[in-house]
Amino acid sequence: MRFYEYESKQLLARHGVALPKGSKLAKSAAEARQIAAAIAGPTVLKSQVLSGGRMKAGGVLFADSPDEAATAAEKILRLEINGHKPRGVLVESRQPVVQEYYLAVTWDGIAKRPVMILSDMGGIDVEEVAEKHPEHIAKRHFSTLLPFTEYRAKQLVAQLASGSDVSAIIRFVASLARIFMQYGLTLAEINPLAKLSDGSFVALDAHVDMEAEVRSQHAGLLRELEIGDDETRMARPPTKFELDGAAINAADHRGVAGNVTEFAGSLGLIIGAGGGSLTLFDAVRNHGGDPANYCEIGGNPSVGKVANLTKLILAKPGVKKIAVMMNVVSNTRVDMVARGVIKGVVESGFEPADKIAIFRIPGSWEQEGFKLLGKYGVEFCDRSVSMYEAAGRAVAKAKRS
Amino acid sequence: MSILITGDTTCIIQGITGREAVSMTRECLDYGTKIVGGVTPGRRGRDVHGVPVYDTVEQVVQKTRVDASVISVPPAFARDAAFEAIEAGVKLLVIVTENIPRFEVAQMVELAELRGARIIGPNCLGVLSPGEAKIGGLGGRAVDARKAFTKGRVGVMSRSGGMTTEICNTLSAAGLGQSTAVSIGGDAIIGSSYAELMPLFEADPETEAIAIYSEPGGRMEADLARWVTDHKSRLPVVAFMAGRFMDAMPGMRFGHAGTIVEGKADTTAEKIERMNAAGIAVAERIEDIPALVKQKLGR
Numbered sequence: 158m159r160f161y162e163y164e165s166k167q168l169l170a171r172h173g174v175a176l177p178k179g180s181k182l183a184k185s186a187a188e189a190r191q192i193a194a195a196i197a198g199p200t201v202l203k204s205q206v207l208s209g210g211r212m213k214a215g216g217v218l219f220a221d222s223p224d225e226a227a228t229a230a231e232k233i234l235r236l237e238i239n240g241h242k243p244r245g246v247l248v249e250s251r252q253p254v255v256q257e258y259y260l261a262v263t264w265d266g267i268a269k270r271p272v273m274i275l276s277d278m279g280g281i282d283v284e285e286v287a288e289k290h291p292e293h294i295a296k297r298h299f300s301t302l303l304p305f306t307e308y309r310a311k312q313l314v315a316q317l318a319s320g321s322d323v324s325a326i327i328r329f330v331a332s333l334a335r336i337f338m339q340y341g342l343t344l345a346e347i348n349p350l351a352k353l354s355d356g357s358f359v360a361l362d363a364h365v366d367m368e369a370e371v372r373s374q375h376a377g378l379l380r381e382l383e384i385g386d387d388e389t390r391m392a393r394p395p396t397k398f399e400l401d402g403a404a405i406n407a408a409d410h411r412g413v414a415g416n417v418t419e420f421a422g423s424l425g426l427i428i429g430a431g432g433g434s435l436t437l438f439d440a441v442r443n444h445g446g447d448p449a450n451y452c453e454i455g456g457n458p459s460v461g462k463v464a465n466l467t468k469l470i471l472a473k474p475g476v477k478k479i480a481v482m483m484n485v486v487s488n489t490r491v492d493m494v495a496r497g498v499i500k501g502v503v504e505s506g507f508e509p510a511d512k513i514a515i516f517r518i519p520g521s522w523e524q525e526g527f528k529l530l531g532k533y534g535v536e537f538c539d540r541s542v543s544m545y546e547a548a549g550r551a552v553a554k555a556k557r558s
Numbered sequence: 559m560s561i562l563i564t565g566d567t568t569c570i571i572q573g574i575t576g577r578e579a580v581s582m583t584r585e586c587l588d589y590g591t592k593i594v595g596g597v598t599p600g601r602r603g604r605d606v607h608g609v610p611v612y613d614t615v616e617q618v619v620q621k622t623r624v625d626a627s628v629i630s631v632p633p634a635f636a637r638d639a640a641f642e643a644i645e646a647g648v649k650l651l652v653i654v655t656e657n658i659p660r661f662e663v664a665q666m667v668e669l670a671e672l673r674g675a676r677i678i679g680p681n682c683l684g685v686l687s688p689g690e691a692k693i694g695g696l697g698g699r700a701v702d703a704r705k706a707f708t709k710g711r712v713g714v715m716s717r718s719g720g721m722t723t724e725i726c727n728t729l730s731a732a733g734l735g736q737s738t739a740v741s742i743g744g745d746a747i748i749g750s751s752y753a754e755l756m757p758l759f760e761a762d763p764e765t766e767a768i769a770i771y772s773e774p775g776g777r778m779e780a781d782l783a784r785w786v787t788d789h790k791s792r793l794p795v796v797a798f799m800a801g802r803f804m805d806a807m808p809g810m811r812f813g814h815a816g817t818i819v820e821g822k823a824d825t826t827a828e829k830i831e832r833m834n835a836a837g838i839a840v841a842e843r844i845e846d847i848p849a850l851v852k853q854k855l856g857r
Contacts (some may be wrong), residue, residue: 177736185582231854240711243707253823257834262748264660264746266746266747266776266777266778266816267746267751267777267778267781270668271666273663284821284822292732300668301661301664301665301668302665302668302669302672338661341659341660341661343660343746368659368660368815370571370633370657370659370660370815371659372659374659391809391810391811392808392809392810393809393810395665405569417798418810418812429720430718430719430720431718431719431720431744431769431814431817432716432717432719432720432721432744432773432800432813433718433720433813434716434812434813435726435773435800435801435803435813435817436721436724436798436800436801436806437810438801439800439801440843442803451812453812453813455720465639483720484718484720484721484724485706485720485723485724485727486698486720486723487683487695487696487697487698487699487702487703487719487720487723488578488695488698519727520697520698520702520723521698521702524766540706540731541731543728543843543844543845544724544844545843545844545845546845
């Protein structure tokens with residue numbers, strides 16, 4: 158879950174990370190004027206959106222007076238960037254910068270340790286620096302079992318900085334590493350970390366990602382930062398259909414059914430499990446199918462939960478048929494899914510044999526499941542029909558309808 | 559032969575009295591796995607399908623040899639359970655629990671490295687050596703597991719539990735049995751990656767080829783490609799890559815916790831390119847895997 162820049166900065170500031178003077182969120186032009194007046198000098202105003210490409214889109218403006226700041230804020234607050242409306246505008250003091258660094262703590266999935274990354278070519282895309290100028294990147298892993306002590310940061314910083322900058326940057330690295338560990342973050346990034354003309358360092362921009370798994374552990378922090386429980390902070394905001402799906406999943410703890418992503422097509426998908434859904438979604442698209450949604454069912458969901466998911470998908474405008482497909486299942490019971498889907502179709506006022514394009518879930522309790530499907534005249538297949546082939550049949554049927 | 563587990567492997571289940579663990583115990587016993595005990599605090603003296611329950615792992619290892627432990631406890635207790643097993647001297651941990659915070663997974667993995675223990679998972683279904691034993695829910699009931707998994711010479715590794723069974727079933731139907739199938743887990747950090755299990759398959763004389771299931775996110779496939787090249791592996795590898803549609807949807811999490819495209823290296827296109835360069839054949843469809851394996855084996 159991505160934090161807005163102003164939230165990231167609030168979190169860093171609580172742990173002693175220096176920010177540009179006066180850094181504060183404005184929700185209106187009047188508020189921006191007040192903040193700029195308090196700074197009493199040149200300011201920078203930054204759109205608070207989760208999308209990248211802010212600068213290019215005109216979401217970052219400069220001002221030399223409180224009035225200019227108000228005008229800039231008004232522009233930014235009206236500007237949508239890649240479909241994202243700004244949460245507000247961050248107003249900060251603008252000071253001359255003499256050197257920019259990149260600093261981040263993130264996970265290295267291969268080393269299985271957190272890794273600190275520092276570059277003396279800050280402000281630009283770090284992947285590009287790593288590719289073209291590897292000598293300008295320093296990396297160090299650190300232990301998750303030992304307490305973090307400063308020498309690890311020193312080893313990192315000494316590769317790229319010298320003189321009094323070394324100890325100044327070490328303080329930022331150590332703070333960032335400790336924040337990363339304390340809050341279960343997946344990314345803590347300061348880019349750029351700027352050295353100002355007076356020799357001091359500040360975090361000009363910051364980006365923090367927290368994994369969904371630790372949200373409940375840090376409920377207090379999230380409340381203080383005013384991050385709502387329903388904010389998923391994915392690449393795009395959730396749709397109503399997706400929120401309804403999440404509610405179906407949350408209403409019943411047995412298994413998973415309702416983890417949906419909305420697409421525009423006419424073929425509703427009740428697919429699973431994690432890897433099976435990815436495989437089947439690819440297969441539907443390869444056959445030229447037009448999916449109405451992505452979803453994942455698994456972990457033996459209850460009949461009611463599957464029925465509610467079925468109803469949700471059938472109620473989606475434009476959905477003509479649904480395909481019910483999974484890999485060979487071990488824990489999920491075929492008969493339970495069959496009962497759930499049939500119940501959902503019937504309660505939506507449709508004929509199972511007509512609405513269900515295909516049912517391809519082989520595995521545990523398949524005999525019981527197939528018997529039930531046969532009774533309702535639903536086309537089903539066992540493991541002798543591949544996932545790819547089943548998806549093809551579903552797409553063909555949906556196109557005929 | 560097989561890797562990780564054989565019919566002689568002795569195993570305990572931590573969290574044995576949980577709903578899922580009770581049925582897993584039944585499945586494993588029916589498949590022939592030696593389950594020598596279970597652990598749930600406060601339940602010492604009871605039994606689950608005849609398997610004695612203890613309060614601590616220590617109580618079991620004092621009585622009998624324990625080669626492996628399946629950890630099936632809620633995410634908030636998983637790190638503690640793993641630490642307990644590792645410190646009691648258990649050398650193979652299969653962690654099926656989902657949604658464990660990444661930092662805690664890294665701590666378990668780091669302690670395991672220090673103590674010379676191996677972790678499979680988390681967020682996995684387990685390990686199955688056909689005809690020998692299965693630990694974890696992989697394959698489901700013994701009767702179903704025997705349908706999908708057959709004894710043979712292909713080693714299988716998969717980031718998806720369900721797709722482990724699907725691939726083995728497809729191989730079996732084509733007359734290609736498996737030496738061992740490993741559901742390695744769907745998290746961004748896991749105890750044993752493809753590349754880390756390769757030396758075990760490489761050393762197993764019965765294994766002749768490898769089939770893997772892979773997804774977007776992370777660098778495990780690139781790491782495997784590097785391993786295969788660096789070690790001039792004798793084993794031909796066939797991969798299946800799911801989630802190709804995700805390349806066009808960066809920042810969206812689908813499937814498992816580790817399945818998200820955040821950078822160029824996470825995309826399926828990049829992974830396929832790296833694997834192809836290392837001589838790993840990438841199948842378009844699951845049903846293409848057996849033919850590719852046979853082709854690689856010159857049959």
